[in-house]
Amino acid sequence: MQKESSSTDRYRDSKPIDSPVHCLVVGGGAAGLLAAGQAALAGADVLVLEKMSRPGRKLAITGKGRCNLTNVAPITEFIDHFGPTGSFLRQAFHRYFTSDLLEFLQELGVATVTERGGRVFPASGGAPEVVTALLRWLERCGAAVRTGAPVERLLITDQAVTGVVCNGTVLPCSTLILATGGASYPLTGSTGDGYRLAEQAGHRLVPVRPALVPLITEGEWAGRAAGLQLRNTRVQLYISGRKQAEAFGELTFMQFGLSGPVILTLSGRAVDALRQRLEVHLVLDLKPGLDEKKLDARLIRDFEQRHREPLDSVLRGLLPQELVPIALELNGLAPDRLAGTVRSVERKQLRHWLKNWRLRIVGHRPMAEAIVTAGGVDTREVDPRTMGSRLVRGLFFAGEILDLQADTGGYNLQAAFSTGWLAGRAAAAG
Known part of the structure; x- marks a missing residue:
């Protein structure tokens, strides 16, 4: 009887690393997974590059393993929790917000409960259930995932993204979504790689420091x-x-x-x-x-x-x-x-x-103990209607890599899902 391959092996073999694709997504966290699925649903050929051995590692431990998915607060209150940069999220939230996310999770078979303070959790109490559901959905959408695939640098020609260098190999693409997360929880892969790549593309970074620490x-x-x-x-x-x-x-x-x-x-x-x-x-x-x-x-x-x-x-x-x-x-x-x-x-x-x-x-306490990262890619250099770079054509951002941070209560994760949804749709059309 043939031994069943592990999920990691399946991800590694899912697509030849040197195959050109329409849309590359760098980072397999909450923002990256939703962006990849939406881009695939919109007809794009999509490949997720995740440097860790499996996607969704940070998502699987968020909320002390319970996964505070979102909050039922209205949009205006939601935005207030993000402080000065919150208004940047207005269009993303109007396109994809709490009710959309909860309906999506229900379709994936993930039941949710609302607790004190409007916080929404999986009814099972387990964040890994959400990761598993997202990965199965991603597979149904037709997006491929490659693990053990760190991106070393971006390829940019005439102010347009043309690909990346990953594990020493050039991988061409038409559009690219940076969804690498912040610099908190480095053991899950969030080590600030995306900041270096964004700076390479010419983007300004608001100083990175720990938040919710x-x-x-x-x-x-x-x-x-x-x-x-x-x-x-x-x-x-x-x-x-x-x-x-x-x-x-x-x-x-x-x-x-x-x-x-x-x-x-x-x-x-x-x-x-x-x-x-x-x-x-x-x-x-x-x-x-x-x-x-x-x-x-x-x-x-x-x-x-x-x-x-x-x-x-x-x-x-x-x-x-x-x-x-x-x-x-x-x-x-x-x-x-x-x-x-x-x-x-x-x-x-x-x-x-x-x-x-x-x-x-x-x-x-140090960055490794922070729940989220403050600072990141300056939102003034990103189009809030698409999450697209104002400096490089075909480059998009989603999630914690952006200078967006909120209080505890599900706000940050909803921002990751919302910006991921928007970036995925826009990258597929690019």
Whole structure:
């Protein structure tokens, strides 16, 4: 009985590497796979070049393996989550948006569920299901995939793309889509190769830096609570003493500092400020459900009713156990001091700290730990109607290689699908 070939072998043998094609797609992630399928459906001869041993590796681990596909927020709100460059996506979203993606996934047999915050996930809870479904669809569309195929350089003649050099071999094409991703999660193949290729084509890069990344705090305080997760916390970002943003949600104390959705949401501005050598602080409101007056009343009541108990015991009714010794130490209160002996000025200081725990941010974790990459190909040099280069004919971009980055919640992956859909359609017509 003949041994069945592996999926990797099938991809490697799917098309001779030196065969000319109409459309080459560099990168087999979310944007690249959707672009390739759409170009094939539009009648183009398509070949995907993926440098890793299998496509979709980053997609298979996104959302901690659950794959936050998109969000049900309306387009205007969606665009707001991308900040200054969000308006570039308006036309792509109007052409292919959440409802289109969900209908497409349903056709592929991928059921979805909508969870808190409008986040959409596969009902199975597994990102690999999405990758498998996309690859099967791609095969039905007639697009070929070649793995172990890193692109070394682009071939450009008279400001028009004519092919690439891949594994030392020239591969001609009429149109080319760069969908190589960013520089985060390098073990999945996202190592910033596309930036080098874009620069070779003459495109300007907005400085690349990590986004949606954990932050490093000064001192030992966060590390002493390492592993603690808070579900409902308000966090304010201060840059050079001025409040710039705030977010509400979950955070996690780490040995080095802070992580979790609320921290990742604020991290982009923090990283940019640190790059400018500005002073950055996060201010944590540990009791967001109580205003200053109600919290003061709560402290007075607890201290009076439990006046014979030590403070470290009384404060466990207000704070997780891990934070009690930190709260007492930062406010100069002994853990064995009786609650009834706390003076008014000391109580007010503690109350203020509970609503305004200030932590200085001194750095961020490396690019390898970032969920997405900020910066990339300057969107001013890309036509938002087609994702086509304004500098080189036949060259298109899709996904994270572009200077587009949003908060967590499915926004970034939807942008990858939308720009991939648009680039694929336009490249097939080119």
